[in-house]
Amino acid sequence: MIGRIHGTLLEKQPPNVLIDVGGIGYEIQMPMTSFYQLPEVDQPVTVFTHFVVREDAQLLFGFADKVERGLFRELIKANGVGPKLGLAILSGMSASQFLQCVQHGDVSGLTRLPGIGKKTAERLVVELKDRLADFGKNQNVALPDLEARMADKGAIISLNDVREEAQSALIALGYKPAQASKMVSGVYNDGMASEAVIREALKAAM
Known part of the structure; x- marks a missing residue:
């Protein structure tokens, strides 16, 4: 099991990153709530990881911290939730926001996330409410707060590149191409970096 990686951040293509560790490049997929906290390219970075082995x-x-990784691990134990959907959930909501939805039975809030219909949302509430009741209390670090991660990072690139990168990230998180395009168009303003566009698009979707 690979549980933690520390190295140099080589590439950022949301939701994917490439980290160099002793000459070996590790490709890692991250939820956007963790992606927003990454340093600039060529800077040292540490991420907590979950390794998935499939036949193919x-x-x-x-993840930026052990709390989000722990919640991801609980999510993928739920019936019908794989790593891709777990990534989408933690991209659309912070860990604390998701826990609040589950504890309060907020099915409508969960259905705003890509890939989650009413039945899936209801199942998540039923399966996870008791399991996650003491999740936050049992952690040694504070629950992540999405609003505390709002500082824009990353170099500003051309309009087309920014919009295409943002759309690609949303599609990778489970949104349909037409939906992703509409989301980006609805929030983009001149001068925005792609990470800011993605963040605002996800906020607007909620």
Whole structure:
């Protein structure tokens, strides 16, 4: 099991990153709530990871802290929730927001996330409410707060590149191409970096 990676951040293509560790590049998929906290390219970075082995692939998922990784691990234990959907959930909501939805039975809030219909949302509430009741209390660090991660990062690139990168990230998180395009168009303003566009698009979807 690969549980933690520390190295140099080589590439950022949301929701994917490439981290160099002693000459070996690790490709890692991250939820956007963790992605927003990454440093600039060529800077040192540490991520907590979850390693998934399938018949056709070996995948690494990365998180800014152990809390989000722990919640991801609880999510993928739920019936019908795989790593891709778990990534989408933690991209649309912070860990604390998701816990609040589950504890309050907020099915409508959960259905705003890509790939989650009413039945899936109801099942998540039923399966996870008791299991996650003491989740936050049992952690040694505070629950992540999405609003505390709002500082824009990343270099501003051309309009087309920004919009295409943002759309690609949303599609990778489970949104349909037409939906992703509409979401980006609805929030983009001149001068925005792609990470800011993605963040605002996800906020507007909620």
